Amino acid sequence: MSTTKELWVFAEQRDGKIAGVVNELLSEGQILCEKSGYTLCAVLPSDNGAVLCQELYNFGAKKVYTIDDPKLKDYQNDYYSRAVAQLINEKKPEIVLYGATTIGRSLAPTVAVMVDAGLTADCTQLDFDVEAGNLLQTRPAFGGNIMATIICPDNRPQMATVRSNVFKKTKISENEAGEQVPYAVDLSGVPERMRRLESVHEADNTIDLNAAQFIVSGGRGVGKPENFKIIYDLAAELGAAVGASRATVDAGWISHHHQVGQTGKTVCPVVYVACGISGAIQHLAGMQSSDVIVAVNKDPDAPIFDVADFGLIGDLHEIVPEFQKQIAAAKN
Amino acid sequence: MNIVVCIKQVPDSDKVTIDRETNRLNRAGVPSIINPFDENALEMALQLKDAHGGKVTVISMGPPQAEEALRTALSHGADDAILISDRKFGGADTWATSYTISLAIKKLENVDLVLFGKQAIDGDTAQVGPGVAHFLDIPTLTYAKAIEVTGDTYKVTKVTEDGYEVWDIDKPCALTVVKEANQLRMPSLKKKMAAKKAEIPCWGFDELQPDEEKIGLAGSPTKVSKVFAPPVKLNKEILSGEPAEMVTELIKKLKERNVL
Numbered sequence: 001m002s003t004t005k006e007l008w009v010f011a012e013q014r015d016g017k018i019a020g021v022v023n024e025l026l027s028e029g030q031i032l033c034e035k036s037g038y039t040l041c042a043v044l045p046s047d048n049g050a051v052l053c054q055e056l057y058n059f060g061a062k063k064v065y066t067i068d069d070p071k072l073k074d075y076q077n078d079y080y081s082r083a084v085a086q087l088i089n090e091k092k093p094e095i096v097l098y099g100a101t102t103i104g105r106s107l108a109p110t111v112a113v114m115v116d117a118g119l120t121a122d123c124t125q126l127d128f129d130v131e132a133g134n135l136l137q138t139r140p141a142f143g144g145n146i147m148a149t150i151i152c153p154d155n156r157p158q159m160a161t162v163r164s165n166v167f168k169k170t171k172i173s174e175n176e177a178g179e180q181v182p183y184a185v186d187l188s189g190v191p192e193r194m195r196r197l198e199s200v201h202e203a204d205n206t207i208d209l210n211a212a213q214f215i216v217s218g219g220r221g222v223g224k225p226e227n228f229k230i231i232y233d234l235a236a237e238l239g240a241a242v243g244a245s246r247a248t249v250d251a252g253w254i255s256h257h258h259q260v261g262q263t264g265k266t267v268c269p270v271v272y273v274a275c276g277i278s279g280a281i282q283h284l285a286g287m288q289s290s291d292v293i294v295a296v297n298k299d300p301d302a303p304i305f306d307v308a309d310f311g312l313i314g315d316l317h318e319i320v321p322e323f324q325k326q327i328a329a330a331k332n
Numbered sequence: 333m334n335i336v337v338c339i340k341q342v343p344d345s346d347k348v349t350i351d352r353e354t355n356r357l358n359r360a361g362v363p364s365i366i367n368p369f370d371e372n373a374l375e376m377a378l379q380l381k382d383a384h385g386g387k388v389t390v391i392s393m394g395p396p397q398a399e400e401a402l403r404t405a406l407s408h409g410a411d412d413a414i415l416i417s418d419r420k421f422g423g424a425d426t427w428a429t430s431y432t433i434s435l436a437i438k439k440l441e442n443v444d445l446v447l448f449g450k451q452a453i454d455g456d457t458a459q460v461g462p463g464v465a466h467f468l469d470i471p472t473l474t475y476a477k478a479i480e481v482t483g484d485t486y487k488v489t490k491v492t493e494d495g496y497e498v499w500d501i502d503k504p505c506a507l508t509v510v511k512e513a514n515q516l517r518m519p520s521l522k523k524k525m526a527a528k529k530a531e532i533p534c535w536g537f538d539e540l541q542p543d544e545e546k547i548g549l550a551g552s553p554t555k556v557s558k559v560f561a562p563p564v565k566l567n568k569e570i571l572s573g574e575p576a577e578m579v580t581e582l583i584k585k586l587k588e589r590n591v592l
Contacts, residue, residue: 077462077472102492106474109459113430113466118553121457136557142343142454148559155553193471194505197487198498250368256512262456270591281562292591294582300570306562309589310582311570318575326579 004039007032007095008157010084011044011056011064012103014075018055020210021099021164026059028126028167029097032135035128038094039063045083047073050180057178058171065091065181075103077110078193083185085114093157095135097126100161108161118152119159122262124166124285135160140262140285164210165268166289209241209260215269217243217260217287218253221276221297221316225253230317231275234324243267243287245277261286273323275316279304296320333386333481335377335445336437337410338464339370341394341401342454366401369449371408371516373509376479377447378409378517384481387411389440393421393433399532406527407519418536423549426455430463432547435540437468445486446506450475458508465506473499476507 007029012019026040033040042061044052049066056064065087071079084107088096096111098104100122112119124147125138134151135158141148152158209215216238218231228242235242243265244258260267261283272290277283279295279302287293288307295308296316305311312319343362366374377388390405392398393416402413416436424432437446446468451458458474465472477496478489488499491510519527537547545551569585571578586592 081466102475102490105458106462106472109426109430109457109462110466110472112459112553113427113463116427116553119426119457119459120554121455121459140456140562141559146559147562149557150554151557152553153555194473194499194501196497196499199492200495200497202495263451263453271586284562292586292589294586305568305570308568310585311568312578312582313570313572314575314578319579322575322579323582326576326583330583 006041006093007038008041008093010098011042023059023169024167025097027170030060045072053180057176063179081110096157096159098161100163117159120150123160163266209265209267212241213270214238214240215243216240216273219245219277220247230320237324237327278302333384333444337377337390337447339392340367340452341398342367367452372513373447373449375514375516403527407524413532415534420537425552425554426459428551434464434467448508450508450510461508472506474508477513
């Protein structure tokens with residue numbers, strides 16, 4: 001019997017909604033499947049998977065393994081890891097991709113040790129080595145000062161997590177065909193060791209960096225916490241969210257919710273304006289897939305200019321208010 | 333309460349530079365520090381000890397010089413320290429590291445809680461905490477910012493993308509701790525002096541008796557295939573001159589790109 005090899009995407013859902021990163025991974029997975037000849041599949045633990053399959057087909061999944069159980073309604077590490085690991089051990093996929101969300105970053109490392117798989121965190125680039133049959137997983141290393149390509153030559157599956165907004169999602173159509181494959185998992189033997197009591201959502205537009213079309217970010221060059229006001233003012237004028245470098249967050253100038261970078265959020269706005277950010281790769285790793293990058297810095301050698309489309313060399317304390325003034329003037 | 337805090341000694345990555353000719357890290361002169369997120373795990377442990385009594389044991393896996401990080405942790409208030417070090421453990425990825433650390437924790441008795449920082453700033457993987465929890469067969473929560481002891485369980489608040497969740501989790505368990513949980517207290521002079529003289533046992537291959545195929549390079553599924561410098565953007569435009577002129581030019585260019 002010949003079966004085609006499979007590439008899986010973990011179809012993370014919360015409150016019955018598929019996470020955006022899942023569709024991004026399916027779109028990237030399609031490219032990898034064209035190179036490898038693998039079949040693109042999604043794995044969907046939930047309490048009612050059937051209703052979510054069509055969306056996954058529309059982004060390229062040919063097959064969706066639905067694992068339905070009331071215990072899988074909301075994420076719980078013990079139940080989810082058991083369900084996914086059992087399916088992996090049975091179906092033996094070549095590759096499993098997870099979103100690097102708070103859920104994916106708990107589930108993937110647990111499953112990796114359960115099924116003896118290699119796992120590479122926060123990949124920013126994926127490729128397939130046709131000759132060796134290996135997934136090439138590229139990620140920033142050492143605070144992002146260097147890029148490393150990781151392979152897992154001897155273990156299967158090869159597993160990786162990828163942050164939101166690293167890959168673009170492309171919907172194929174509204175009614176793609178696909179196959180739902182229900183999979184039954186027995187969770188009765190898994191002891192109930194943790195219980196979610198409460199789940200609270202907090203909304204704040206200035207920190208919704210993932211949804212923002214425009215982001216204005218401040219770095220050490222801002223000088224002091226009070227000076228973030230000019231960053232906020234420009235952001236307000238542009239309808240932008242406010243970002244920040246790790247240095248400013250570590251110094252306590254602004255809350256960590258604003259942090260962009262390897263240890264903060266990965267963003268992909270239409271325009272990213274970096275003000276007084278030198279551009280440690282740890283920061284670049286979180287924003288370099290933005291469509292247009294504008295850098296304002298007084299140091300012409302700052303590495304931020306390496307990734308910028310437009311670089312303004314000068315004092316941000318003059319340039320940022322001027323930018324705000326001219327945008328305001330253009331509106332009137 | 334017996335609390336184990338797993339810490340990692342890391343180079344201060346803000347100060348790491350790369351030799352662009354060789355793509356190697358310039359390690360010389362880069363200070364080693366306790367991974368900053370591990371400081372939050374340590375402080376969480378110290379606060380629990382303040383409130384409920386007990387003992388805080390810090391453990392670290394690494395080369396012999398990781399002992400320095402353990403001494404620093406003792407100076408901040410940890411009671412005991414154990415170094416996990418052996419040439420045979422070298423080259424371990426997160427899989428092999430999780431396995432090795434779990435063997436050390438299994439040797440400790442009556443552990444109520446195992447804490448980690450949410451991730452290490454050199455590798456940024458965030459994988460060892462959940463990995464260790466699995467090898468210990470205890471439940472785990474990531475991104476914890478607060479903990480309360482409630483009888484035989486803990487009430488833990490964890491950060492999510494857009495808010496937080498509160499969980500009830502059985503004892504013992506493993507948590508990874510986020511920065512906003514707390515700030516590590518200052519070391520005391522007395523503890524600093526004691527830390528200098530403290531005996532820190534080193535547990536290696538003989539003490540941990542690991543399965544040889546699960547440690548070091550051999551026990552690591554992932555291999556580094558190549559390292560390279562990040563790519564540079566080619567067709568960038570650099571503007572300089574008076575702020576007003578630069579901004580006018582920028583706005584014109586952004587409009588040409590249809591993004592404004």
